[in-house]
Amino acid sequence: MKRQKRFSPRLLLLLLVLGATGYFLFFGGYPAAPIDAGLPLHFEVNERISHKYLPLPTLLDVLADGKSYGSLHRDQITLTTGFDFSDQSGHKVASASKSAFSWGTEIRVKDSSGHVIGSLHKEVIASAFGFGVTNKYAVYNAADVKIAESEGLKAGVTDFTLKSINGGVLATIHRSFWWGWLHDVWYIDVDQPGVLDNRLLVMIPSFKTAADNDKS
Numbered sequence: 001m002k003r004q005k006r007f008s009p010r011l012l013l014l015l016l017v018l019g020a021t022g023y024f025l026f027f028g029g030y031p032a033a034p035i036d037a038g039l040p041l042h043f044e045v046n047e048r049i050s051h052k053y054l055p056l057p058t059l060l061d062v063l064a065d066g067k068s069y070g071s072l073h074r075d076q077i078t079l080t081t082g083f084d085f086s087d088q089s090g091h092k093v094a095s096a097s098k099s100a101f102s103w104g105t106e107i108r109v110k111d112s113s114g115h116v117i118g119s120l121h122k123e124v125i126a127s128a129f130g131f132g133v134t135n136k137y138a139v140y141n142a143a144d145v146k147i148a149e150s151e152g153l154k155a156g157v158t159d160f161t162l163k164s165i166n167g168g169v170l171a172t173i174h175r176s177f178w179w180g181w182l183h184d185v186w187y188i189d190v191d192q193p194g195v196l197d198n199r200l201l202v203m204i205p206s207f208k209t210a211a212d213n214d215k216s
Contacts, residue, residue: 037198045205047184058210072206083206094199184209
């Protein structure tokens with residue numbers, strides 16, 4: 001009588017790990033990477049003046065304490081608004097593209113390998129009493145789960161406070177009033193590191209600046 005072959009627990013565990021890894025990589029999973037993208041807790045996203053007043057695509061520099069952490073270039077090839085985020089060495093860190101819907105817009109952000117990091121949703125909410133509209137922003141992770149949102153903002157307001165679903169402040173984004181007449185200067189403060197991917201955060205001021213420039 002032949003003995004039935006059995007798989008050892010170690011071999012079964014290895015097969016499970018390999019299978020799970022293959023599943024995530026094949027179906028849009030993303031490799032482990034630091035979500036701070038090398039950025040400190042306080043940094044700036046500044047519009048380059050030359051690209052504001054000359055017929056050049058929007059370009060913003062990511063800075064902190066006088067040090068460059070990369071730049072965001074507007075992609076002129078795509079049919080919709082898009083940005084590429086490159087580090088100080090010129091290597092692409094992330095890219096984002098915008099889609100328009102009846103309820104607002106969605107910005108999907110991907111890493112350098114094309115895997116989805118998360119998305120930003122801007123929802124336009126009409127007032128029930130006809131007093132204009134408000135904008136509400138939400139941040140979703142790679143699994144399409146909402147992890148943060150802002151309060152309803154009136155048109156023209158450029159202070160964003162992103163809060164967790166539980167209500168704690170995760171990050172704030174502020175556009176300088178004093179520099180606004182010359183070029184956009186954005187200040188980003190991360191209150192709770194490790195929750196929001198900074199590659200998502202830098203896209204908010206980039207797309208806002210681009211939208212304002214398109215109107216002017």
